[in-house]
Amino acid sequence: MAEIGSIIDGKYEILTELGHGGMSVVYLAMDRRLKKQWAVKEAKKKPPGQSNIVGLTPVSEAEMLTKLNHPNIVRIVDIVDQNDTIYIIEDFVEGKSLAEEVKHGPSTPEDVVLWGSQLCDVLEYLHTRSPKIIYRDMKPANVQLLPDRQQIKLLDFGIAKKYKPQNVGDTTNVGTRGYAAPEQFDAKVQSDARTDVYSLGITLRSLLMGKTPYDVEFYDDIRKQNPAVTDGLIKVLNKATAQNPANRYQSAADFKYALQHYHDRDEAVIRIRQRKLNAFRGLIAAAISFFMIGAILMPLSFVVRNHDYQDKLSSGKYEECIAIDPTRADAYQGYVESASANQLATLPDYIGQYTQIKDTEDRNAVGFEIALRVELNSNLDKKDALDNACKYYRSFASTDPDSIRILPNQPFDIKNGLESVDIPASIATIKLYYAQIYQAAANYSNDPDANGAAKNLDEVMKNLQTIRSFLEENKDQLAAYDALYNSANTSDAECQGIYDFMVKSQANCLIDNKAYFLPKRAAALQCFFDDSISQKAKQNFKENT
Structure with a gap:
């Protein structure tokens, strides 16, 4: 090995070692004539134990590199051959x-x-x-x-x-x-x-x-x-x-x-393109029909309007699309799938027009996707993100949203809202109920003696147990929405599907409002599921109450 301070070929002074590997050592050297720093790689011409390897010696490496010229490859400026050692002088690359x-x-x-x-x-x-x-x-x-x-x-x-x-x-x-x-x-x-x-x-x-x-x-x-x-x-x-x-x-x-x-x-982009393709096919079919049977069934204005809509959709001009036709789903989906966290925190008013989508299934699917993305990805805390999402959950909940309350002498049994086979509608009802729990807990924190405090906590615990049972019994049906959830979820690597998400939501609800649930601590602990996510939450709840 070269000694620090030694001079190679009369001009390269070794300053310090930069690194070493199995076959070579790299030094920082100063060219005493040019006053410029270089990297010097020192290696044996035939590394021990590798004499049978063709084309792997430092000599061949140097010869190879001298013939290469690319901005992302280090440049060789000199080769010094001394006895059984070769020194390759290269550009010193900082970083x-x-x-x-x-x-x-x-x-x-x-x-x-x-x-x-x-x-x-x-x-x-x-x-x-x-x-x-x-x-x-x-x-x-x-x-x-x-x-x-x-x-x-x-x-x-x-x-x-x-x-x-x-x-x-x-x-x-x-x-x-x-x-x-x-x-x-x-x-x-x-x-x-x-x-x-x-x-x-x-x-x-x-x-x-x-x-x-x-x-x-x-x-x-x-x-x-x-x-x-x-x-x-x-x-x-x-x-x-x-x-x-x-x-x-x-x-x-x-x-x-x-x-x-x-x-x-990306799945989100593929879905948007598929919708565009389907719409384009529909436009072609409409145009063919127009030319075949005249303007009887397909007015020219409709064809032009569709073409204008598709042109703006492909350019990402979603607001203009909605202005042209607020009854179609793809512009709403395109906006929320491309929105940033800041945009999801304060969605523009025109997105609320999705309630005008004619097809009920499409309308509910759009509302569900908007609500999920707002809750998962906006740069707000959990409570505020949930409150924002509830604006959209309300439109397709399985129960009248105004009936979902936590008030003394006004009992609410969530079981009636979970009897539907419509999973998104049931999830919306659950989320609206969690939002009410956050509100009740906030009132309790402000005034523990208030009438709306924890007087009907037994009812709340019963409803949480009902939600737990519903999620367990419908685990397979929930899995059908995993693709939508996973495409919307860019912030929580812990949850691998909609079931995990709903489990964690209930855990968060209990943990975030632990002071509210403290009188029913034992019952609250029973609401946790027997899996890794909720076990962490259970321990957190125990330690903090």
């Missing part, structure tokens, strides 16, 4: 490795797509050389993130190889376990461009989760660690990391395109 980024927790999807796109460009460049170069060691530690957090540089070509079509398999099994593709450990299979696609997919997953393949949590749903990740991005990474190379993206360019258009695979 930190993406491995450090992983240690600091999940990265945003926007950053990961930006960095991943650049790495795809690098890989596509390598794969299109003649002969093509397969990198074979893509991982966060081999990528340097520059201080601007915008640009990356690919480092360490120590195990890259030139692709030889006539070869049946690789010369040796190389790569970093966890990041390496399965075929890298099969001597009968030769690595190719799809090998690098796999490793890059694992690298990007690691960044999104803030975990490495050596962490147990790495193999969970990405959204448990990073709720900002959408199902479309997960689909793209799953394809990139397929076990069978034939099922992956066949080139880095294909992977880059998928990364940059991952929203096209």
Whole structure:
């Protein structure tokens, strides 16, 4: 190893060690003539125990890199050959490795797509050389993130190889376990461009989760660690990391395109496009009918109006769509599915016109989706978010919303509102009842002796037990709405479906209002379900009461 302060080739003074790996050590050096800092990689010409490996020596790495010219690959400026050691003089790249980024927790999807796109460009460049170069060691530690957090540089070509079509398999099994593709450990299979696609997919997953393949949590749903990740991005990474190379993206360019258009695979976007397609088909059918039978059944104004509606819908001009025809569902759904947390906290008045949707099933479905998104994603606390959502739950509840009250001498039995097989209507009734509990608890906190305080707490506990029974008995029917819930839920990785969501809602109601329920502490504890979510809540309730 070079000593600190030693001078290589009469001009490169070793200042400090930057890092080391199995086959090389990297130093920071000062060019005494140019007064410029460089990175110096020191390595043996033939690493111990690897003399049988063709094309993996530092010499071949240096020769390979001197022929490459890409903005995301470090530049070699000099090669010093001394006895059995070679020194590769490279640009000193400031910043930190993406491995450090992983240690600091999940990265945003926007950053990961930006960095991943650049790495795809690098890989596509390598794969299109003649002969093509397969990198074979893509991982966060081999990528340097520059201080601007915008640009990356690919480092360490120590195990890259030139692709030889006539070869049946690789010369040796190389790569970093966890990041390496399965075929890298099969001597009968030769690595190719799809090998690098796999490793890059694992690298990007690691960044999104803030975990490495050596962490147990790495193999969970990405959204448990990073709720900002959408199902479309997960689909793209799953394809990139397929076990069978034939099922992956066949080139880095294909992977880059998928990364940059991952929203096209989001379920919410697919549903909107399907609605547009169905509407377009309807428009074509209407136009054909118009030309076939004249204006008897299909006035020209209707065709023009439909065309105008579809044009504005495809441009995201939802308010103008609703102004043209407030009786159609897709503009309301399009708005709430694209709305930010701030927008969901204060929905515009025109969204309230969804009650004019003609089809009852469509109207209730839109109301349910709006209510879910408002409650789950607005940047308000639980009580205020629920109050906002109740504006929409009221429109399709199974019980007259005005009858859902918690007042002395005015008993309310929620059982009557849960006899319907309409799951969204039953959920709306339950949510409206929870909102009343929050209100009653707030009144109790302000004046514990008030008439509306906890005088009918026995009735409240009975209704909570009824809700518990309803959810347990209708677990399968609730599962039918999991897809809608999961598409709406971008903030709570703990809940995996509508049943979990309703369980947690009741737990939150009890915990948030624990002072109100304290006189019936034992009965309140019985309302918790026997699963992981509510067990945490149960312990919380015990400890705080």
